[in-house]
Amino acid sequence: MSDKPPAPSAGLRRDMEILEVLAGHGDDRDADGFGVSWIAQRLDREKSQVSRALRALELEGMVERDPVTRRYRLGWRLFALAARTQHARLVRVAAPFLRRLTIAFDEEAYLCVLRGNQVLTLLSMPSSRVYHRVWEGVSVPVIMAAAGRALLADWQEERVRELLRTVLPSGLDHAVAGEEEWLADLAHVRSAGYAVSDVELDDSAAGVSAPVRDHRGLITAAISVAVARTATQDRLHEMGAIVAETARELSAALGLEPAAPDAGYYRSGQPSG
Amino acid sequence: MSDKPPAPSAGLRRDMEILEVLAGHGDDRDADGFGVSWIAQRLDREKSQVSRALRALELEGMVERDPVTRRYRLGWRLFALAARTQHARLVRVAAPFLRRLTIAFDEEAYLCVLRGNQVLTLLSMPSSRVYHRVWEGVSVPVIMAAAGRALLADWQEERVRELLRTVLPSGLDHAVAGEEEWLADLAHVRSAGYAVSDVELDDSAAGVSAPVRDHRGLITAAISVAVARTATQDRLHEMGAIVAETARELSAALGLEPAAPDAGYYRSGQPSG
DNA sequence: TGTTTTGTTGCGATAGCTGCACCTAAGTTT
DNA sequence: AAACTTAGGTGCAGCTATCGCAACAAAACA
Structure with a gap:
């Protein structure tokens, strides 16, 4: 029976x-x-x-x-349940992509989001190197890391300046001096799809980063890969391209329609205010 | 027991x-x-x-x-199911329109639906301002937001009164006093195509809103834009017109035949108590 | 190693589900 | 319009899956 x-x-x-x-x-x-x-x-x-x-x-x-x-x-309940876990989902979905990057480069990879004026690391994927510093939950000022530029890539210049002002309270004039250059880098992120930083963080934080977009097309996270300081410029940009491609795949996995037909019309807005 | x-x-x-x-x-x-x-x-x-x-x-x-x-x-199953919800489709289609509005006004934009006697926010599109509060999944009483009027615009007056009664349990006499005015506003929504609210929600919820119609012509959602409280009346109505136009385009994207000459007739009487 | 915390399983009693037959309401057909 | 057809809901008897206790197993802790 x-x-x-x-x-x-x-x-x-x-x-x-x-x-x-x-x-x-x-x-x-x-x-x-x-x-x-x-x-x-x-x-x-x-x-x-x-x-x-x-x-x-x-x-x-x-x-x-x-x-x-x-x-x-x-x-609606189904939608509501899923909508509230985007954050958790982000980490879960991103993990294999990060792992792929660490394997490809044998460097640490990170998933970062913007919190206030800081870059918060949600997930760090260790490389095979001996010393792995755990970065989860650690915030660094947005200006310090390549991920900062990836995360702010779509922002209007004015807003970015405002944010930077909150990051640089007063005395750091030499950093403020670099503000223009920093802003110019955002344009590079928009065109090339990735950000590169090599000197900013004293210790070991040279790296490349690329923006991750959610289903709305908004930048909600960034993935970064640390880079040995001995790497050449060529190597940096080669890695950047790969990270950017990985970020695109991750965005697709998060539900972004690949190349929404009229997306160019909405994105990268330069309204007069 | x-x-x-x-x-x-x-x-x-x-x-x-x-x-x-x-x-x-x-x-x-x-x-x-x-x-x-x-x-x-x-x-x-x-x-x-x-x-x-x-x-x-x-x-x-x-x-x-x-x-x-x-x-x-x-x-994964939950996410798969959620992605096939009507709401999910609505959110997918609406996202670029909201994005356009945030770029045009540099204000937050929202997609809302009616849930019982509450206005539920399905999607919030941040402006370039630094602090973005996440509103997805949050409900407010229907009477509070401009979106409430947009969503109820086509209802029969009786039904609206019934609904308002469930919203205002007892003591809020001053609010009940405003009921007539509130109802009158619905007529404005029908004629002008958008709703304006400037004082209702204490905090920051001045805004304009316009109804979104599905392929049948029924109002199924509303899009709203927050407005700085310093905005003039003229500015409000100028924005209202744009939001209304965007809502029309969104409705068309959802399958509404653009020219429905007898559109005023629709009603969706769902007590949904 | 002993001890606490966390997760799984066996089993009798009972609470809730199944499936049938019946019923109302709303179209269809003549 | 009356008879049909179809869609959806309800009442009830019998049976079965679940509840909750408690014992057990497996990690984590120390």
Whole structure:
């Protein structure tokens, strides 16, 4: 009697099947949902079962019912659950990409986000070298790291200046002097897709970085790779190109539509204010 | 014993609670997930129950378990389902339009929908200003925001009054006093195509909003732009016109036939109590 | 190593689900 | 308009999956 397999957590199973059916046409234009009977037939289950399950799912917000057509579709709760974990998801999705970079270069790789006027490292991937400093949770001023430029690449110049002013409280005149150069680098990030820094952080923070975009096309993170100071300029730019490509792939994995048709129209805005 | 009300679909209830915990607060450092005991304690449920439920959820792909830390987080299936939600499509299509608005005005822009008697923000597009508060998933009472009026513009007056009554439970007489004015504003939305609010939300929520229609012509969302409180009336209406035009374009992108001469007729009466 | 914390499993009793038959409501057809 | 057809919901008896306790196993801790 194969019609009676052991059925632990049968309820969840049924609910998932229902959700899967509702997801079925998801993207299509004709997604005004599905009726109870249709779903029941598709799953070879009792109407009553499906009806009751759907009502429960609706109560939880997992599905929604069109009040007029009385058809069901996937609900807001699914979206809300997923939307709130973007951050966690970012780390998870990014990990393999970082690992790939560390393997390719045998250098440490980082995933960074902007917090206030600091660059916060969310994830660091050690290379095979002996000494690995853990960078997770560590913030550095936005001006210090290549990641800073990757993260601010899309900002308007004015806003960047404002931010830099908060970073450089007062006395650091020599740094302020470099502000122009720093801003000019943002243009390079926009055109080349990656940022390079070789001298800024005293110790070991020479590196290349590239911006990661979320599903909206906004820069939400940056991936960076440390670079040995002995590396040549050529080597830096070679790495930069690879990091930039990796960042693009990561962006795609995060849901960015590759090259939205009219994207150029929206991005890199130079409005008059 | 009134502490034991009938509990139909208790399993789903429990699963949803678990997912909600796993979704966490997003911002926190809960990126590496949660353990069984912690979840059980948080929900005041039996460890064994949570353990079994999580295993079932893992089997369905709704949660994932880190093989080394043995902690659970939300899984690929949830994200896959969420991506097929109507909201997801809406967000995808709307993102570039919002982006355009933020560039044009250098103000934050939002995409909102109606959830019960609340306005839920699905997508927030930051301006270039430094501090961006994340609004996704946050609800405010429908009466508070300009988006509320945009979303209710097509409703019958009776329905709107009913809804407002659920929003204003009792004491807020001064708000009820404004009800007539509020209703009158709906007429303005219908004629001008946008709503303006300048004083309602204490903090920073002056804004303009315009309704977005789906392929049927029904109002399914609203886009809003925050406005600096120092903006003049003229500026508000100038922005309103642009937001309304953008909403029209977005509606067209969602499949609305551009010229619907009899558009004023639509109503979507859903008590959604 | 002993000890605490964290996660899994066995099992009886019971709570909730299944599936059938029936029912209402809304289209369709003549 | 009355009879049909179809979609969706409800009541109920019987059965089965789940609950919760407690013992067990496995890490983490010290």
